[in-house]
Amino acid sequence: MNPSTDILKLTWKEIEALPKDRTILFLIFAPVEEHSHHMPLGVDLILGETWKNKAIEMISARNPDYNLLTMPPIPFAQGSIKGFPGNLHVSQRTIYRVSCEIIDKIAEWGIKNIVIIASHGEPKHLIAIEEACDKINKKHGICAISPMGAFFSYDELGIDLNFPEQVKEQLKKYPNDFHAGWIETSAILDIDENLVKKDYKNLPDTKVEEKEMIFPDKVNKKIAGLGHIGFPRLATKELGKLINNNSAEYICKVTLAFALRLDFKKYQHHSLYKIPFLRTNFIRNVLRVVGLIIVLISIYLWIKIR
Numbered sequence: 366m367n368p369s370t371d372i373l374k375l376t377w378k379e380i381e382a383l384p385k386d387r388t389i390l391f392l393i394f395a396p397v398e399e400h401s402h403h404m405p406l407g408v409d410l411i412l413g414e415t416w417k418n419k420a421i422e423m424i425s426a427r428n429p430d431y432n433l434l435t436m437p438p439i440p441f442a443q444g445s446i447k448g449f450p451g452n453l454h455v456s457q458r459t460i461y462r463v464s465c466e467i468i469d470k471i472a473e474w475g476i477k478n479i480v481i482i483a484s485h486g487e488p489k490h491l492i493a494i495e496e497a498c499d500k501i502n503k504k505h506g507i508c509a510i511s512p513m514g515a516f517f518s519y520d521e522l523g524i525d526l527n528f529p530e531q532v533k534e535q536l537k538k539y540p541n542d543f544h545a546g547w548i549e550t551s552a553i554l555d556i557d558e559n560l561v562k563k564d565y566k567n568l569p570d571t572k573v574e575e576k577e578m579i580f581p582d583k584v585n586k587k588i589a590g591l592g593h594i595g596f597p598r599l600a601t602k603e604l605g606k607l608i609n610n611n612s613a614e615y616i617c618k619v620t621l622a623f624a625l626r627l628d629f630k631k632y633q634h635h636s637l638y639k640i641p642f643l644r645t646n647f648i649r650n651v652l653r654v655v656g657l658i659i660v661l662i663s664i665y666l667w668i669k670i671r
């Protein structure tokens with residue numbers, strides 16, 4: 366039996382009748398995007414879907430009295446990898462506005478637990494959705510969380526993801542595996558080996574430091590003609606199984622913490638959330654301040670000259 370229900374199969378009367386505080390709705394928000402020579406454009410969406418489904422199984426086994434709802438994913442994102450066909454990237458502002466409007470609507474249905482699975486590591490994408498959750502939580506009371514930013518920056522936030530030893534070792538030896546490297550390739554191998562082209566073991570490593578990741582031009586130069594950041598050749602199905610289980614375990618844990626409103630705040634934001642220039646309104650706010658200063662100087666000069 367499928368422990369979750371697709372909202373596409375419900376009537377509005379059935380949505381209305383749901384016990385709202387015992388209902389959790391999952392929404393995947395990740396892009397169609399290139400994943401190097403060896404993997405298809407749907408990797409982020411396939412991972413989000415897999416992790417969500419596994420998490421749903423775990424939640425229903427542990428807390429069977431929740432109604433677990435799913436809905437179709439939103440298949441685009443903010444992204445900075447350029448120069449490849451197949452990317453469905455939009456601006457950070459678009460992500461913010463789409464998130465605000467969609468979460469607002471779902472909150473108006475009365476749903477009190479909206480969990481957004483943004484299975485796409487781009488900080489500006491994650492931060493825009495987190496900003497939207499903050500805004501809607503202020504408007505309707507706490508009802509939405511997007512926990513993947515905290516997942517992707519667990520180390521900086523001091524969150525223990527309880528990685529199995531094998532994954533821990535590999536992360537230590539081959540860190541900065543940001544995109545279509547051993548992490549994502551392993552995870553897809555575990556889901557369906559046929560989705561990975563057999564020659565992934567021949568792809569060269571591309572090395573990008575973590576601090577370089579906020580300078581897209583630098584990254585794009587390093588990965589030109591390839592499309593991955595990291596070490597796809599080191600992927601294994603075995604690692605993938607561990608990674609997929611671990612990701613689902615995290616989503617299950619955070620979702621239950623959020624539904625019970627217990628100790629969930631540390632999962633609300635990416636570690637880079639506090640960096641002003643990664644926020645959606647940064648340029649607008651700078652322009653506002655500059656505009657205000659110009660107006661004040663003009664008024665001052667006008668009074669003096671008069």
Ligand SMILES: [Zn+2]
Pocket residue numbers: 400408409485486544545549
């Ligand atoms: Zn990806």
